[in-house]
Ligand code: HEM
């Protein structure tokens with residue numbers, strides 16, 4: 001049985017970013033919907049933007065790590081059906097693309113929105129990268145919301161696949177041990 005694991009820096013990055021992104025999804029849903037009128041809503045936006053910018057910085061480091069360790073990434077089991085193999089590669093690629101689109105659209109939305117409270121990274125004021133324009137802001141808001149919901153759905157499918165391979169397939173197909 002192939003016992004190779006993902007290199008340690010990739011494992012640490014995977015779990016750190018998972019925590020941050022799942023936290024941002026929950027916080028985003030709360031602040032923009034159910035707790036939008038709460039007195040502390042502004043504080044929630046402050047935390048959301050700070051951790052959102054952190055996710056944006058980390059995804060670039062993560063892509064560099066993936067490139068650096070590309071030769072040590074464990075292979076999928078050789079007897080894995082072609083369709084499952086394609087689904088795994090396609091799903092992982094889509095997760096990487098969404099990890100870029102979600103925070104970039106969030107940054108551009110806050111940059112262009114006239115009534116935005118600004119973007120801060122844990123207290124450090126960051127610049128708007130585009131001029132204020134509410135029509136553009138509406139567009140970036142739509143991209144942010146749709147891509148954030150899509151990454152949420154993709155993460156649920158990703159976890160369902162991990163559970164299937166761990167509990168319903170043979171031990172060689174258990175993908176979780178590669179990431180622990
Ligand atoms: C991986 C990173 C991020 C994730 C997963 C994420 C997720 C979300 C989610 C789920 C919502 C709620 C959508 C809704 O129901 O309306 C939201 C809203 C929002 N996000 Fe993010 N976000 C991220 C990064 C960012 C960044 C970097 C910024 C800005 C610097 C940002 C600014 C906002 C703002 C201003 C809203 C409120 C939009 C509205 O009023 O409808 N987000 N985000």
Ligand code: HEM
Nearest residue numbers: 017018021022066092095096155158159162175176178179
């Ligand atoms: C925001 C949440 C998450 C994101 C964005 C994410 C993203 C990814 C990506 C892109 C890969 C492919 C790594 C590569 O080959 O470069 C991966 C692999 C993996 N993830 Fe996640 N993940 C998340 C949460 C989780 C959770 C909660 C679990 C545990 C149930 C998990 C378990 C795994 C496992 C076991 C692998 C290895 C798959 C394999 O090589 O066969 N992930 N993840």
